[in-house]
Amino acid sequence: MNKYEIVLMFYPNVDEEKRVQTFDRLKKIIEDEGTLTNVDEWGMRKLAYEIEYNKEAFYYLLEVEAQPETVDEFSRIAKILDPVMRHMVVRVDK
Template sequence: MRLYETIFILHPSLDEEAVKANIEKFKGVIENNGGQIENVDVWGRRKLAYEIAKVNEGHYTLVNFRADSELPKELDRVFRISDAVIRHIIINAEN
């Protein structure tokens, strides 16, 4: 199993309950596909470096996890179809 790191930004219009629900949803995708979550760091609402679709802020979350090489593809798919996610990135943290 490899060590991965993902950061995703949720839309600022979401309330705290919706933000928590989305974080739990993405953690569930990792755990239900054989991954092991090592750390979840919620950075909270921050200003974006640049405007994305007329949005200047977002809810940032960092997740470190271990998984096989297929899980990041599934997680990326889930991020892409979620309307709450503005931006996301998944990297192999071992390199």
């Protein structure tokens, strides 16, 4: 299993219930075949530049241990979910 850091950015106009529901769905993908070692909720942050006329986003930082296939599935689902503005997955070296 490899270690990864994942940053999730949600649109600022998504209500909390929908954001938590979407986050739980994405979290379950990792937990089914990997380990979620840390979840850090950064909250609403200002963006360095506008994305689709938005000046801020709601951030989460996840530290996970998973197989590459699990992370690929996570990315695939994150791309098609409407509340997710952007996501980034980075493999952490040993």
